[in-house]
Amino acid sequence: MMIATHDNQEYNTGYVCITSGSFGEGLDMKGSDLDIMQKSKYIEVHENMSSDYYDKTCFPISMEDTKPGFTYLMLKYTKDDDTLEMCVYVRGKLYFSNIKFKKCFSGRGFLIKDHGPCLSDKYDVFDICYCLHSKSWITSANRWITRSNNSWPSVEVKQSIIDHGFLCVPIGVKGSENEEVEWRLSFSVGEKLLIYTFNHTMLLCYAVFKIVLRDVINKDIQCKNLLCSYFLKTIMFWVSEELLPSVWTPETLVPCFLRCFRRLIYCVEYSVCPHYFIPENNLFENKIHGHERQLLLSNLNVLYSYDWRCIFFSPQIIRCKLSPNPNINVIAHSVSLDRIVNSRTLALFENFTTVGVQKTVIQLTSDYVRSVFACLCLHSNRIKRIHLRYMSFICHKMSQTIQLTTRNGNKYQYKQYNTCLSYLLRNIHSDTVSGWLMLASFFYRRQQYDISLDLTLYALSKCTLEKLYHGKYLSRILFEQMSLKTFQKKGIMSLLKIVNVTFCNFIPDSSIVPTELVIGADTNFFETHDIPAVVYAHFLRVLCHHHLNNIRQCRECLIDLQLTISEGYFIPKDFVAMSTGAKANSYNCLGVAWQLLGKSENARQAFHKAIQMWPEPMFNAAFKRLS
Incomplete structure (x- = not known):
């Protein structure tokens, strides 16, 4: 959805x-x-x-x-x-x-x-x-x-x-x-619409079919890449068309899965897999033949001999998630929340749409108007909340495209100030922390350091141990909280605002990113910043205290920044290209902080660490800072 x-x-x-x-x-x-x-x-x-x-x-x-x-x-x-x-x-x-x-x-x-x-x-x-x-x-x-x-x-x-x-x-x-x-x-769009018509049993069968391909069949080096998920989807469509919809029930999941598996074996054996929309197009033509076909066929027959139990060769199946508290049943929306927060693909997708796709102000305004219109017209509160989340992403971008320093007079500048502030206030609903930190960044650029310090302190107070971020799964405490009726009544989008902590994302030429992080115009450098929230909060506090000439507090905040990075506090630990960049940007922030305090050697070490973690000259600012 x-x-x-x-x-x-x-x-x-x-x-x-x-x-x-x-x-x-x-x-x-x-x-x-x-x-x-x-x-x-x-x-x-x-x-x-x-x-x-x-x-x-x-x-x-x-x-x-x-x-x-x-x-x-x-x-x-x-x-x-x-x-x-x-x-x-x-x-x-x-x-x-x-x-x-x-x-x-x-x-x-x-x-x-x-x-x-x-x-x-x-x-x-x-x-x-x-x-x-x-x-x-x-x-x-x-x-x-x-x-x-x-x-x-x-x-x-x-x-x-x-x-x-x-x-x-x-x-x-x-x-x-x-x-x-x-x-x-x-x-592709028609096939996606067909998938959307699947009932729960059909979708489960399709998912298990794909898991067996990815985790079992393709793990054999000699069979790897001989089959792709599109072949399985085509087989699912053919079998779904042949059977009455009433056949697909939870009780018949195993027979339906095995029917699809037998069809796959048949297709490989006779080297024929007709395209669902254009059957004259044989998807297996010149694809699988000779020794490879015999080897694949042998492996499929061995798997089929295990009947439905072949699914247990997949580590995804045998590692089913259970409640960390045996006295509490697994709650569906708690598991959904856990999966959304830790979805690698969703994290990449939201980062791609938030920072990766560059748009003009006119394009963003059009997106915003459509989101507002959808929220006003829709009757489903659940879909409205999804649109509100998407609107928050748009506001996140729009706030950074508004130029706060102009030569058009004070009245125009005051209007720009209020417009940017209004978008940032709408952005605080996307998660529990990063929206507030973007607001703090705005006040920092306006040289209102005391307000920025108050906002960063408030944001840090919300970064408690039970909060979720990409790479951290539901703790025992949070699982118990999710069992309370108060939380069960809330939808997934509402829970994301309460417990999820995401990156602070700055687009190229952002008007609210600290000037200390800006490298300058370079056609061969794509300047974006994905900074873990807690890292950015401490970094912003270092900057504010530095400008207020609070030397002791500045050093204390720098120590907090070092500890946050070294301990990996609220920093994703699994590998995602986006997460790798965020870790490198954490060290870039540390390097900039050391430079402000006149510690050039410490700064150089931090930048080298950033390069070691993310050796991408086009995206990593550390290369520019050391050149």
């Missing part, structure tokens, strides 16, 4: 964001990457061009001499020179090159590697696919509309999928003569 809210509200001048993969389907699988599709608004794809007037770049599709599930995009109209340069001549006609299209996004920020039709980062945690959209349905998938007769999917769901159309992603058939100008047809 949180992902759907984001996708509905996200605005970008040139692209529409679509969260896909396991995370977009509502499954936060351990070790999964974050799959995001960016759909172009400036380019349209059509199967039948019914007009001679176009206000956008248009590509009619041409599937002549292509493998089922793929198409050529022949240029019909454009007034954009960049698009024209991405076209190549084939048989005397201009076709859109998937290689040139993808290349124009490669190297932007952290996207440095090719991964199929996607671009990925160094750590393989992000998969971003830039793609094109057709609003009309594709003729080659017409049989799907009338094929099912077991009431799944429903007529309404089918119509919704048809109304969305399809996507074209930049990848051709490997080894094809015209691979560069072939585009794969994608039904």
